[in-house]
Amino acid sequence: MSAEYSTVGKGDYREHALEAVMPDGSYTADFIYKDHLIYEGKNKLENMPSARGEKEACETLEIQLYDQVCDVTLTLYYTGFYKSNVITRSSKITNHHENSMAIRKIMSMQLDLPQSDYDLVTFDGLWGRERHKHIKPLSQGRFVVDSKTGVSSNRHNPFIMLKKRDATEHYGDCYASNLIYAGNHYEVAEVSPFGKTRILSGINPHCFDWKLGTNETFQTPEAVLTFSDQGLNGISQNMHHFVSNHIVRGSWAKKERPVLLNNWEATYFDFNEEKLEALIQEAAHAGIELFVLDDGWFGERNGDNSSLGDWFVNTKKLPGGLGGLAKTVNDQGMMFGIWVEPEMINHNSRLYEKHPEWAVQIPNRRPSQGRNQMVLDFTRQDVRDYIVESLVKVFSSANIEYVKWDMNRNFSDMFSLELPRDRQGEFFHRYVLGVYEVLDQITKVFPNILFESCSAGGNRFDLSLLCYMPQTWTSDNTDALQRLYIQSGTSYGYPLSAMGAHVSAVPNHQTLRSTPIETRFNVAMFGVLGYELDLSKLSKGEKQIIKEQIAFYKKHRALLQFGQFYRLDDIFDNNIASWMVVSEDRKKGILGLFQKLTNSSPAIDIIKTVELREDAIYTISNRKQFILADEKQDLIKEGMKPVETECYEAYGDLLNRAGIKLSQQFCASGYNEKIRVMNDFGSRAYIFEQKD
Ligand code: DGJ
Numbered sequence: 001m002s003a004e005y006s007t008v009g010k011g012d013y014r015e016h017a018l019e020a021v022m023p024d025g026s027y028t029a030d031f032i033y034k035d036h037l038i039y040e041g042k043n044k045l046e047n048m049p050s051a052r053g054e055k056e057a058c059e060t061l062e063i064q065l066y067d068q069v070c071d072v073t074l075t076l077y078y079t080g081f082y083k084s085n086v087i088t089r090s091s092k093i094t095n096h097h098e099n100s101m102a103i104r105k106i107m108s109m110q111l112d113l114p115q116s117d118y119d120l121v122t123f124d125g126l127w128g129r130e131r132h133k134h135i136k137p138l139s140q141g142r143f144v145v146d147s148k149t150g151v152s153s154n155r156h157n158p159f160i161m162l163k164k165r166d167a168t169e170h171y172g173d174c175y176a177s178n179l180i181y182a183g184n185h186y187e188v189a190e191v192s193p194f195g196k197t198r199i200l201s202g203i204n205p206h207c208f209d210w211k212l213g214t215n216e217t218f219q220t221p222e223a224v225l226t227f228s229d230q231g232l233n234g235i236s237q238n239m240h241h242f243v244s245n246h247i248v249r250g251s252w253a254k255k256e257r258p259v260l261l262n263n264w265e266a267t268y269f270d271f272n273e274e275k276l277e278a279l280i281q282e283a284a285h286a287g288i289e290l291f292v293l294d295d296g297w298f299g300e301r302n303g304d305n306s307s308l309g310d311w312f313v314n315t316k317k318l319p320g321g322l323g324g325l326a327k328t329v330n331d332q333g334m335m336f337g338i339w340v341e342p343e344m345i346n347h348n349s350r351l352y353e354k355h356p357e358w359a360v361q362i363p364n365r366r367p368s369q370g371r372n373q374m375v376l377d378f379t380r381q382d383v384r385d386y387i388v389e390s391l392v393k394v395f396s397s398a399n400i401e402y403v404k405w406d407m408n409r410n411f412s413d414m415f416s417l418e419l420p421r422d423r424q425g426e427f428f429h430r431y432v433l434g435v436y437e438v439l440d441q442i443t444k445v446f447p448n449i450l451f452e453s454c455s456a457g458g459n460r461f462d463l464s465l466l467c468y469m470p471q472t473w474t475s476d477n478t479d480a481l482q483r484l485y486i487q488s489g490t491s492y493g494y495p496l497s498a499m500g501a502h503v504s505a506v507p508n509h510q511t512l513r514s515t516p517i518e519t520r521f522n523v524a525m526f527g528v529l530g531y532e533l534d535l536s537k538l539s540k541g542e543k544q545i546i547k548e549q550i551a552f553y554k555k556h557r558a559l560l561q562f563g564q565f566y567r568l569d570d571i572f573d574n575n576i577a578s579w580m581v582v583s584e585d586r587k588k589g590i591l592g593l594f595q596k597l598t599n600s601s602p603a604i605d606i607i608k609t610v611e612l613r614e615d616a617i618y619t620i621s622n623r624k625q626f627i628l629a630d631e632k633q634d635l636i637k638e639g640m641k642p643v644e645t646e647c648y649e650a651y652g653d654l655l656n657r658a659g660i661k662l663s664q665q666f667c668a669s670g671y672n673e674k675i676r677v678m679n680d681f682g683s684r685a686y687i688f689e690q691k692d
Contacts, residue, residue: 002112019105023097031065049467084242107202108223121161128477130458131489150411152462159493181221183432209425240495258289266534269296282535284332287550305372309351311390322398337402370409378434478504480515501527515681518625541640589688608659612652623685
């Protein structure tokens with residue numbers, strides 16, 4: 001049997017979409033078709049972010065089901081988005097009975113497939129290694145990915161894929177699902193003894209218990225489903241199109257994003273006006289467009305143990321205030337942005353002195369701290385009002401054009417003093433709704449600020465926050481090699497314009513690895529480019545290289561941020577990996593080629609493209625990049641040296657089908673201008689341009 005939305009008590013023994021104590025006290029629910037509606041476009045969900053769907057872009061089917069015994073209605077929503085090949089789904093339950101009911105589990109979608117020869121692809125990790133791809137063959141039983149941390153989490157992203165066992169990046173049947181939700185999520189793949197597969201996605205039932213009184217309604221978040229017979233890249237194309245056109249919104253949605261310099265890894269908490277001004281000058285000189293002042297500008301915050309909640313400027317560090325600093329930045333022709341972490345409170349803060357009851361904690365129990373901080377109880381209206389008021393004040397106090405919205409701990413001691421004892425099972429979801437309410441208000445007051453969400457790097461990289469904030473800080477890990485995995489993993493479900501990617505110093509602060517400055521850029525340019533290092537500590541050569549990198553990025557930014565992205569050789573399986581972006585008209589493309597480790601006597605490298613026009617001739621040239629003397633001391637005597645020049649011409653069909661051979665990598669047989677010295681963590685970028 002295949003079902004659209006399975007319930008308890010009527011003979012389906014697989015995992016259910018709905019589990020509730022119904023108004024008659026039983027767990028059995030039996031929903032029968034009552035009515036349906038079909039209309040153009042789609043409606044917004046009331047208290048949470050959802051996909052935007054104009055009339056011409058999509059069509060919605062609403063199916064109303066009814067349980068007569070319990071007098072409960074269940075509505076299933078399906079919206080088909082023509083151009084993205086996406087169907088969004090959600091469900092809504094209304095209790096008309098005089099008795100209340102308790103929802104223990106309510107999924108956003110269920111998908112029953114008649115076969116089971118699938119691999120489940122998930123994106124898992126922790127801090128600093130977010131969204132690494134894992135593939136597991138399904139077999140009888142259940143496999144669950146979820147989050148219980150209170151946020152969508154770096155442990156398991158809500159985005160999952162199901163691929164036919166023989167499907168690859170480029171070929172074969174694949175399905176995918178994501179959830180527009182910032183809180184605890186739950187995805188299940190179950191293969192039944194009959195060899196069928198069921199997929200579910202929705203709010204995690206963990207600690208979830210929602211009381212639904214008479215005439216009350218509960219709406220689930222929206223799930224996003226897609227299918228492609230063009231392999232995993234086909235899924236990514238669908239998801240990227242959908243995110244760019246139906247998730248990200250506002251004035252920055254399709255606008256090229258500025259190249260930024262963030263002071264975090266340059267100074268951490270240890271800055272003053274003078275230090276920042278030096279950085280600002282260097283940034284302007286390099287061609288940076290946005291200067292971001294990270295953590296430490298407010299209250300008495302000189303470390304991570306105080307002042308969260310005290311959203312007023314620290315005039316000891318910044319005597320001219322945010323206004324003064326913004327002016328300095330603007331005078332250098334750049335935009336100014338700041339960091340905030342509105343959902344948190346430190347014990348050591350004025351706010352805590354005044355409102356200890358606003359911190360999430362359980363009476364008579366010492367709350368566990370995370371990064372020396374507690375979560376603010378966003379289920380409370382007074383807390384949300386205070387935060388909105390404080391942020392409006394800060395963001396209006398200077399010419400602030402960018403905001404990084406951080407959130408640096410997972411939940412513990414979940415409890416709200418405002419909720420009755422028997423409704424604490426609503427805490428997690430009410431918190432998420434509270435965050436949405438605040439974000440909704442703030443982004444309405446400041447429609448032109450570019451918001452970037454962050455959560456200890458990529459601990460909350462999800463579609464719901466992208467509805468408010470067009471880009472997300474992908475990971476605190478800026479090591480170029482690690483970023484290849486993180487950005488590859490992230491790219492399966494999210495477009496490049498959603499991923500913040502920075503060039504940082506070496507040895508890298510997260511891994512202590514040193515990678516070439518050009519590789520750090522080649523990786524970061526496949527995302528929204530930023531720099532996060534003390535530019536004044538760089539050599540003249542490095543400064544020159546950065547200047548050229550930024551100029552290159554600006555020239556090709558529209559393509560790099562909004563072009564169609566493909567994974568060509570997957571980093572998870574290969575020593576050499578490659579990514580490519582192609583313009584919509586397929587006249588232009590940029591290919592990044594990355595090497596993990598050098599091999600002695602390396603094989604010939606061939607780059608093979610996708611989607612170029614078969615009958616058109618393309619010129620192919622490598623980006624002008626440099627090797628620094630300290631990277632290759634015995635080969636290069638002077639400070640820096642341009643790498644080999646490669647230049648080819650070929651038809652698109654040759655490039656797509658056979659590929660072209662690159663010049664030989666260094667292999668102990670001497671060095672000349674044609675030899676490609678890649679070395680460990682080396683990389684190149686190739687530009688493809690159609691000849692008229
Ligand atoms: C965690 C973020 O991911 C970092 O980029 C930085 O903003 C710190 N928080 C600041 O505390």
